[in-house]
Amino acid sequence: MTQPYKARNPGTMAHEFGGTIDFERMRRDRRQRCLAGMERNQLDLLLIGRDGNGRYLSGARRLWMGGGHGFGPSCVLVRESGEVFLLSTWDDGIPSEIPLDHLYALSFSPMATIERLKQITPLAKARRIGVDSMSPLFEGLLRAAAPNAELVDGEAVLRAARRIKTADEIQCIRTACAIAEAALSACIDALRPGIFETELLGVFEQRMSAFNVTAPAVEGTFCATPRTAAGSHIPPLRQLPTQYAINEGELVALSSGVLYAGYEGSAGRTWPCLGSGSEIKPAQRELYQRWRRLWDAMRAQLRPGNHGAALRKAYEDTGEPLPPFPIANGAGIGWEPPLIGTALGPQADAREVFEPGMVLSVGGYVWQPGVGGYLGREMVAITDHGCETLTALGHGPLAE
Amino acid sequence: MENDVLNLQRMRQERYVRLLAEMDRRGVGAALLIIPGNVAYAAGARGVMADGDRAGYERNVVIAVKGQSAPHLFTAYPEGAPPELPADHIHPPLYPDLADGVGAMINMLRExxxxxxxxxVAIDEYTAAMYTAVPRLLSDVRVADASPMLHAVRLCKSADEIECIRRAQRINELAMYDVQSQARPGVRQNELMGLFLRRIFELGATANVVDPIWQPMAPALNWGPHTVNGDIAFPLTSTDRILRDGDVLWVDTGIVYQGYASDFGRTWLVSHRPKPTARQRDQYKRWRDIRDAVLEGVKPGATGRSLTRAAAAAPGGRKPWMQHLYLIHGIGTDSAEMPLIGSNLGEEFDESIVLGPGMVLVLEPAVWDEGHAGYRAEVIAAVTGNGYRELTDYSYFPYE
Known part of the structure; x- marks a missing residue:
């Protein structure tokens, strides 16, 4: 709406006049943020197993595996030298600042992996090593390989660094949002009576792929909203698409996301499944209006210095029950804390203070017996004085 | 009739009984599982397929306790719980990736x-938050490594589990017939990916689990990418790379059906009229000889080492599989799991693997002629009482 021209039209291609995103600067800035965090926490080494953290530290495009996996050290950052060491058998997809001799091969032997790390990194000399996850087997091997080292929480350093985005990172997220919305638009075009929910997921993923995106942020929700409260949730919502044939007149929740250069862009919309001659009912429009009041109430809370509990309270003060998903989560290299509006309660939310440069995915869900539900989700960046909405896709006929 | 072929409830019940028996054998009273493949095995619940970090924050968690009739599932997606799981065994999500969540999780474990x-209690992995808090929160409890226990129960599959793998593989293969016909000059890798993802969801896949690979193989290793072990660089991440006439394409994909993975591997030629050269046909013939030699040895009682010997005895000189991978891997609720044969765990380890009925083996030999690329394909064999049953059924066109 008030986005600058380049921000609205980022594109994904390299151009002869240069790109819109300076990836090299972005990687350098991220590494500096991590090194500063290591300095503050007196960490000699960060030893990383989680994919998101590895992407943040290295900028490498490695093979995407869905769903996460068991722990194995896949990236090491050394405080003293600022060097990155990376699990990769080859230099394809690896930024040029990480030389071939800083790579170590895929291995199924934890012993061999640790032995190799001892050879190429200062692991054995380290006094304090930050880890972002751990398995019992690796813990024993690490203690033997670095006998003088204390193994401490390294995830806190990564979370603090990732929480505040640089301008380059926000530009990646804008691009990812544009792609996610393109893919949702394709689903909206494909929506018709009789289509399976899983077919809509297929449409989303195919359109996403057209933009050289090879990984979704999440496979997402493409589900007709229930009209009766048979499920265990109040308000009732199905979030996993099945081979259910969507009926004319149903309201369909479409919510998903993609990764561009590792960054998440996601959005949620609800669209009516219209056949020939069917019309939108006033009760369906009223559902959107209820969601809209919810969104306006939440958006007013998204400003620096405010905290997650205020967002939760604004949601609850509208009289709508909390949905079966976080009403807000940090977004960047995929999901990040904070998670707001969960079963962990308002005390946990109160500790999460909004700061300029944070990016959040914020959403809600309203439901009416006999009518269905409206799910909507937006992405916002916290600015110096409030927030900027990064999503741009309209809410369609229900909002008319 | 359907129930004779695949009975999901029976499958889940048998797995749970096996898990409890193994817990009993190892003398632990409870198991707390957070790794996706273990959780999928223990509870049989569907979750959302997502990028690693989101998958972490939204992970399903299982607590299994000796003497109880069913596992306890903690999930953000209760609709994905098995229908037979009692309502009081389905709980709101836990957040083991957050400090507040670990406290809540351990309270729940005690309750x-x-x-x-x-x-x-046996625990399979630690998030950073668990790693710092669990030793304190469970200071009065013996904590064991759950991984060996889960490896043991997951190694041999029931008939129902094998049927799930077969169906996953069938969906994957059916989608590939559509994709292979589009492997023509000028198509981009991401376009093949889009078509593939669309088709698998139309055909009933539950999820895609890995970035699909469509890698044009350079004829010689020194063309790059450079590897740290001097071996073939495979599998490389897909991009919007434009495929050219005559490219030798190594294809590798994996999807999920009811929690079980597929693994598809073939070599294609990019062309309007794909026709292998005499040398390429010879590569395929040598690959087939290796496949046949290995398959002949697949029967109960055979060791992993006997299979690597059979593969290496086939003429050709170099070891006919990739050093950073394996000749054979298992498949189940993870796309690559035990048994690993021919990996860098070493020959003694291979010797220690004794095949038994229900093991499912993915054979992935690769033939390489330096200067002329090579041939690679994958075959899935389930070990039976006296031999094996092949679960793959895709054409070797254009080589055959």
Whole structure:
């Protein structure tokens, strides 16, 4: 709406006049943020197993595996030298600042992996090593390989660094949002009576792929909203698409996301499944209006210095029950804390203070017996004085 | 009739019984599982397929306790719980990736396991938050490594589990017939990916689990990418790379059906009229000889080492599989799991693997002629009482 021209039209291609995103600067800035965090926490080494953290530290495009996996050290950052060491058998997809001799091969032997790390990194000399996850087997091997080292929480350093985005990172997220919305638009075009929910997921993923995106942020929700409260949730919502044939007149929740250069862009919309001659009912429009009041109430809370509990309270003060998903989560290299509006309660939310440069995915869900539900989700960046909405896709006929 | 072929409830019940028996054998009273493949096995619940970090924050968690009739599932997606799981065994999500969540999780473990904790608890992995808090929160409880226990129960599959793998593979293969016909000059890798993802969801896949690979193989290793072990660089991440006439394409994909993975591997030629050269046909013939030699040895009682010997005895000189991978891997609720044969775990390890009925093996030999690329394909064989049953059924066109 008030986005600058380049921000609205980022594109994904390299151009002869240069790109819109300076990836090299972005990687350098991220590494500096991590090194500063290591300095503050007196960490000699960060030893990383989680994919998101590895992407943040290295900028490498490695093979995407869905769903996460068991722990194995896949990236090491050394405080003293600022060097990155990376699990990769080859230099394809690896930024040029990480030389071939800083790579170590895929291995199924934890012993061999640790032995190799001892050879190429200062692991054995380290006094304090930050880890972002751990398995019992690796813990024993690490203690033997670095006998003088204390193994401490390294995830806190990564979370603090990732929480505040640089301008380059926000530009990646804008691009990812544009792609996610393109893919949702394709689903909206494909929506018709009789289509399976899983077919809509297929449409989303195919359109996403057209933009050289090879990984979704999440496979997402493409589900007709229930009209009766048979499920265990109040308000009732199905979030996993099945081979259910969507009926004319149903309201369909479409919510998903993609990764561009590792960054998440996601959005949620609800669209009516219209056949020939069917019309939108006033009760369906009223559902959107209820969601809209919810969104306006939440958006007013998204400003620096405010905290997650205020967002939760604004949601609850509208009289709508909390949905079966976080009403807000940090977004960047995929999901990040904070998670707001969960079963962990308002005390946990109160500790999460909004700061300029944070990016959040914020959403809600309203439901009416006999009518269905409206799910909507937006992405916002916290600015110096409030927030900027990064999503741009309209809410369609229900909002008319 | 359907129930004779695949009975999901029976499958889940048998797995749970096996898990409890193994816990009993190892003398632990409870298991707390957070790794996706283990959780999928223990509870049989569907979650959302997502990028690693989101998958972490939204992970399903299982607590299994000796003497109880069913596992306890903690999930953000209760609709994905098995229908037979009692309502009081389905709980709101836990957040083991967050400090507040770990406290709540351990409280829940104590409440559910009660006095069974006197026999200790097996945990399969630690998030950073667990790693710092669990030793303190469970200072009075013996904590064991759950991984060996889960490896043991997951190694041999029931008939129902094998049927799930076969169906996953069939969906994957059916989608590939559509994709292979589009492997023509000028198509981009991401376009093949889009078509593939669309088709698998139309055909009933539950999820895609890995970035699909469509890698044009350079004829010689020194063309790059450079590897740290001097071996073939495969599998490389897909991009919007434009495929050219005559490219030798190594294809590798994996999807999920009811929690079980597929693994598709073939070599294609990019062309309007694909026709292998005499040398390429010879590569395929040598690959087939290796496949046949290995398959001949697949029967109960054979060791992993006997299979690597059979593969290496086939003429050709170099070891006919990739050093950073394996000749054979298992498949189940993870796309690559035990048994690993021919990996860098070493020959003694291979010797220690004794095949038994129900093991499912993915054979992935690769033939390489330096200067002329090579041939690679994958075959899935389930070990039976006296041999094996092949679960793959895709054409070797254009080589055959």
């Amino acid at each position: 559910i396991a009660g006095s069974r904790l006197e026999d200790g």
